[in-house]
Every structure is written in C-alpha cells, then in structure tokens.
Amino acid sequence: MTRFTMAALPSLLLGAAVLLCGGVAPLTAETPAERDARMAWWREARLGMFVHWGLYSGAEGVWDGKQYGGGVEWIQHYAGVPADAYAARMKPLFKPRPGFAREWARLAKEMGASYVVFTSKHHEGFALWDSKVTDFDAKDFTGRDLFKEIVAALRAEGLRVGVYFSVIDWHHPDFLVKGTGLPHPLQKHPEIADPDAGRDWNRYVRFMHQQAEEVASRYGKLDILWWDYSSKETQGDRWRAPELMAMVRRHQPRILMNNRLYHSENVSGDNLSIFDVAKGDFTTPEQHIPATGMPGVDWEACMTLNGTWGWSQHDFNWKSTETLIRNLVDIASKGGNYLINAGPLADGTIPEPIVVRFRELGAWMKQYGAAIRGTTANPVGAVEWGRITAKPDRLYLHVFQWPKDNILTVPLKDWRAVRATMLADPEQVPLAVESADGTAKITLKPAFQNPYASVVEVRVAR
Ligand code: GLC
Numbered sequence: 001m002t003r004f005t006m007a008a009l010p011s012l013l014l015g016a017a018v019l020l021c022g023g024v025a026p027l028t029a030e031t032p033a034e035r036d037a038r039m040a041w042w043r044e045a046r047l048g049m050f051v052h053w054g055l056y057s058g059a060e061g062v063w064d065g066k067q068y069g070g071g072v073e074w075i076q077h078y079a080g081v082p083a084d085a086y087a088a089r090m091k092p093l094f095k096p097r098p099g100f101a102r103e104w105a106r107l108a109k110e111m112g113a114s115y116v117v118f119t120s121k122h123h124e125g126f127a128l129w130d131s132k133v134t135d136f137d138a139k140d141f142t143g144r145d146l147f148k149e150i151v152a153a154l155r156a157e158g159l160r161v162g163v164y165f166s167v168i169d170w171h172h173p174d175f176l177v178k179g180t181g182l183p184h185p186l187q188k189h190p191e192i193a194d195p196d197a198g199r200d201w202n203r204y205v206r207f208m209h210q211q212a213e214e215v216a217s218r219y220g221k222l223d224i225l226w227w228d229y230s231s232k233e234t235q236g237d238r239w240r241a242p243e244l245m246a247m248v249r250r251h252q253p254r255i256l257m258n259n260r261l262y263h264s265e266n267v268s269g270d271n272l273s274i275f276d277v278a279k280g281d282f283t284t285p286e287q288h289i290p291a292t293g294m295p296g297v298d299w300e301a302c303m304t305l306n307g308t309w310g311w312s313q314h315d316f317n318w319k320s321t322e323t324l325i326r327n328l329v330d331i332a333s334k335g336g337n338y339l340i341n342a343g344p345l346a347d348g349t350i351p352e353p354i355v356v357r358f359r360e361l362g363a364w365m366k367q368y369g370a371a372i373r374g375t376t377a378n379p380v381g382a383v384e385w386g387r388i389t390a391k392p393d394r395l396y397l398h399v400f401q402w403p404k405d406n407i408l409t410v411p412l413k414d415w416r417a418v419r420a421t422m423l424a425d426p427e428q429v430p431l432a433v434e435s436a437d438g439t440a441k442i443t444l445k446p447a448f449q450n451p452y453a454s455v456v457e458v459r460v461a462r
Pocket of ligand 1: 052071073074228229286302309
C-alpha cells in the first residue's frame with residue numbers, strides 16, 4: 001500500500017463502522033484530559049449572560065388584553081394561539097434596531113460575563129437565522145440574518161458564543177400536539193378532535209436536524225449549544241440525540257453542549273445520580289442553586305432576573321444587585337456557573353432595570369472578579385459569615401455578614417495562612433492573622449467593606 005492509502009485507512013474503517021451502525025457516526029471518543037481541556041474556558045468563566053429574544057418579546061406578557069405571568073416566552077401556549085394567527089400578529093411587532101447586538105455584547109462585557117447564550121429559536125419556532133428549510137425566520141421578513149449579527153457582535157467583544165436551540169417547535173405542522181409530555185398551544189383547544197391528524201414525527205425530527213445543522217455549520221466557531229428541552233416521554237432517541245450531537249461535533253469539535261436532549265432531574269432538583277457525560281457536557285439547574293453544589297459534575301444555574309425569560313411589561317419583581325452578586329458568589333463557591341437572563345424588547349433594546357443591575361454587578365466584578373473567575377469550590381467547609389472560593393494557592397473569603405469586632409474566623413483545615421489582604425486594598429497591606437488548631441482569626445479593615453460582598457484574599461500553603 002502506498003503512504004496515501006495507508007493514511008486513508010482510519011477514515012475508511014470509520015466509514016465502515018458508520019455504515020455498520022446504521023449511518024450513525026459514533027460520539028468522538030475523548031480522554032478525560034481532552035475533555036478537561038475542552039471544558040477549561042467554561043469552568044473558568046463562572047458568569048454568563050442569557051438572552052431570551054424572539055417574536056414573543058413583542059407580546060410583552062399580554063394577549064388580547066389579558067396579562068400572563070410566568071415565563072411569557074410561552075405566551076402562545078398559555079393563550080392557546082394557533083401558529084398562523086400567532087405569526088400574523090407577532091411579526092409586525094418585531095422590529096430590530098440597527099446595532100442592537102453590539103449593545104448586548106457591550107453590556108455582557110461590562111457585566112463581567114465571559115459568554116452569552118442567546119435564543120436562536122425558542123418554542124414558538126421562529127428562527128433568528130436565515131433558514132433554508134422554513135420561511136418562519138428573521139431573514140424572510142426583516143431582511144436581516146440576526147444570528148449572524150449577534151455572533152459578530154459577541155466575537156467583537158471577545159465573548160464566547162452560546163446558542164440556545166429549542167427542539168420543541170409550535171410552528172412546525174409535524175410537531176405533535178399530544179402524548180409528548182411537552183407543551184403545545186393546541187392542547188388548549190379540546191374542541192379539535194384529532195389535533196395530530198396528518199402530523200408526522202419523523203418528518204419533524206428530520207427538519208429539526210436540518211435546522212441544527214444550519215446553525216452548526218454556517219456561522220463559524222460556536223462555543224456552546226444549549227438544547228431545550230425534553231420530557232420523560234420525549235427525549236434522547238425520540239430526538240435522535242446521539243446522531244444530532246455527533247453531527248454538531250463534526251462541525252464544531254470543541255463545542256460544549258448541555259444535556260437537555262435528555263430529561264434531567266437536575267433542571268428542577270439536585271439529583272446527581274443521573275448525570276452522564278454521554279448525554280451532554282454540563283447540566284442546567286433552572287431557577288435554583290443546588291444546596292451543596294454537584295461535586296464532580298459541570299453545572300450551570302440559569303435564572304431569570306424577574307419572573308420571566310422573555311420580556312414582560314408587567315413583571316417588576318426584579319432581583320436586587322445584592323441578590324445577583326450573592327448568587328454568583330454562592331454558585332462559584334459550589335463550583336458552578338451562573339447564567340443570568342436578560343429579556344430585550346422586540347426592537348432588541350435591553351430595558352433599563354436590567355442594564356442598571358448588570359452594570360452594578362459589573363462594577364463589583366471589575367474589583368472582585370479575581371475571586372470568581374478561574375476559582376473552584378470551597379475546599380474547607382461552610383462558614384456562617386459568607387462563602388469561600390479557591391485557587392490552588394489561595395482562598396477568597398466573601399464576607400456577607402461583617403463581624404462586629406472585625407475579626408473573621410476561618411477554618412483552614414491543614415493549610416496555613418501565609419498572607420491575607422483585603423482584595424480591594426490598592427496597597428495590599430497584610431492583615432493581622434492569628435492561627436491555631438486549623439483555624440485562622442483575621443482582622444479585617446472596615447475601610448474596604450463592600451455592601452454586597454467584601455473579599456479577603458488569603459494565600460495558603462501546606
Ligand atoms: C425552560 C422554558 C424556557 C426557558 C428555559 C431556560 O425550559 O421552557 O422558556 O427558555 O427553560 O432555562
């Protein structure tokens with residue numbers, strides 16, 4: 001055999017294996033070290049910005065004069081609106097301003113986020129990219145490929161690009177109404193005797209794969225594919241998930257994917273037993289922070305800023321900046337990432353209550369980001385006064401309750417404190433530390449108190 005044909009042998013064998021497995025390419029075999037390298041930037045990031053933006057943004061949580069609560073990106077389902085009527089009413093309201101994506105990217109950067117995950121397509125089925133397999137997309141009536149604009153803007157700010165992709169589709173005529181364990185607007189119409197007549201699931205799944213391939217293949221390097229979501233009845237093989245994930249990896253070998261092509265208890269509970277790397281790279285507790293973290297598991301807590309993902313004109317229940325910062329610290333101290341949501345208006349503008357909070361969070365991150373980014377979970381045990389994050393040679397003490405006598409008690413296990421400073425002190429003057437029996441008593445400087453979380457950096461050695 002010539003050199004050339006020898007070199008071709010592995011791919012020939014792979015090709016044969018693919019054929020034998022019924023045309024399904026196997027998931028790339030990866031060593032734990034390779035996986036760690038692929039996950040590294042994400043594990044360091046700790047903070048991301050989620051953006052929910054689609055046609056629903058124009059409804060603003062109101063349909064036919066009635067206000068809906070909860071996540072109002074679901075308004076089509078809540079109000080039981082058939083796909084055509086929904087599209088007809090929503091399209092005219094969706095008018096992206098030029099340059100909106102740059103504002104998102106700048107805000108994410110200002111907030112201290114390392115990545116942004118945006119809804120390229122939510123359950124309503126409307127695609128922000130120029131899809132060749134449907135005309136229910138932005139290009140067909142705004143004349144713009146909004147996906148492309150967003151990706152370019154994020155890249156220009158040096159942010160990692162995450163794409164949210166809904167496998168649920170209320171617009172597609174083949175997506176089943178009943179029996180999936182998933183929502184569908186026509187479920188609100190019991191008068192329709194057989195809403196699934198003529199619907200063909202396999203045809204839908206083929207369409208969904210085509211759309212996912214458009215996203216994965218056309219816009220250069222993407223960093224995250226954020227699938228949403230599955231039920232017990234409709235998950236994994238029902239989506240042809242192994243094949244779908246293999247296709248994405250073929251186009252994007254370094255991409256990270258969440259595990260929502262499978263039903264995961266972690267979305268609403270903390271059951272760790274079901275995490276499996278074959279089903280995704282990380283898991284996504286939603287609207288809650290796991291009580292004790294998830295040791296050994298990559299997780300990202302996604303949360304709304306008020307009570308909804310998509311913009312609502314009547315939800316004023318905003319989390320305070322203090323809550324955002326303390327959630328971030330809490331999550332980092334448990335080894336997770338925090339994905340905080342913004343729901344822009346239909347023209348792409350991020351509303352003021354969101355901007356204000358993200359900027360305040362950013363101001364804190366600017367000063368204390370070293371105590372968040374690149375840190376790992378608290379290695380010494382819970383403390384009453386706040387939270388602890390760590391790097392190999394140091395601990396960061398995040399003080400939520402400042403001690404009355406200015407003396408902070410810190411469990412150090414078998415470490416010893418080499419030097420402690422207030423992270424905000426420009427002079428980095430060492431603090432007085434007294435150590436005995438695995439406990440250090442550190443005298444804090446009230447001048448460097450921060451109302452959200454004051455941070456002490458302790459260099460440690462064994
Ligand atoms: C849920 C909701 C959805 C939201 C998502 C964010 O799955 O269906 O509206 O986009 O969670 O985590």
